[in-house]
Amino acid sequence: METDNYQVLEQVDSKNKSNFGFYLAGITGGIALLLSVVSGSFISPALRKVKKKKAAAKEKKFHATGVELNPWLVWYSRFYSWNRGITSTRFICKDLWKVDLSNYENIVIFGVQEMMEDLQIKLKKELGENSCIVACRFPLPSWSPVATFGEGINTVWLYEMSGSKKIS
Numbered sequence: 001m002e003t004d005n006y007q008v009l010e011q012v013d014s015k016n017k018s019n020f021g022f023y024l025a026g027i028t029g030g031i032a033l034l035l036s037v038v039s040g041s042f043i044s045p046a047l048r049k050v051k052k053k054k055a056a057a058k059e060k061k062f063h064a065t066g067v068e069l070n071p072w073l074v075w076y077s078r079f080y081s082w083n084r085g086i087t088s089t090r091f092i093c094k095d096l097w098k099v100d101l102s103n104y105e106n107i108v109i110f111g112v113q114e115m116m117e118d119l120q121i122k123l124k125k126e127l128g129e130n131s132c133i134v135a136c137r138f139p140l141p142s143w144s145p146v147a148t149f150g151e152g153i154n155t156v157w158l159y160e161m162s163g164s165k166k167i168s
Contacts, residue, residue: 066091067099101126108134117141123161131161 066089068074074093081089092099101107101123111119120140123133135157139145145157 064089110136113138133159
């Protein structure tokens with residue numbers, strides 16, 4: 001009689017353990033899905049319309065250096081370039097404020113509005129007279145763009161340093 005009771009208790013315990021595993025897997029999967037959706041909304045704008053630009057840069061043999069603070073985006077960019085056979089790119093995981101920009105003639109920036117004023121000062125100090133800057137999403141506050149393309153969050157501003165250095 002006692003052995004029957006133990007067997008019944010063991011069966012109940014094993015059922016609870018298996019349900020716990022299913023609940024844990026479901027919750028973990030739900031959290032992973034939620035994180036993917038949330039982070040995807042931040043990453044996807046930067047990944048749009050890459051093919052045309054990539055092909056044009058490859059044809060003209062541009063050498064590009066990507067600077068990004070987020071290591072996941074750096075690794076994704078490296079993999080993306082490697083997977084497509086693009087060898088003239090390099091991606092570094094570094095704070096933009098610690099990178100010397102004086103070696104570059106063309107700058108493309110995907111920044112946030114709060115950093116654009118400080119970035120404008122950095123660009124003015126470090127870039128040469130013939131440099132071009134493309135600002136995506138947010139303009140440089142006190143510079144006048146040479147051209148503007150797009151609208152809304154897809155707006156892009158083109159600046160030339162020859163005109164911008166004159167602005168205080």
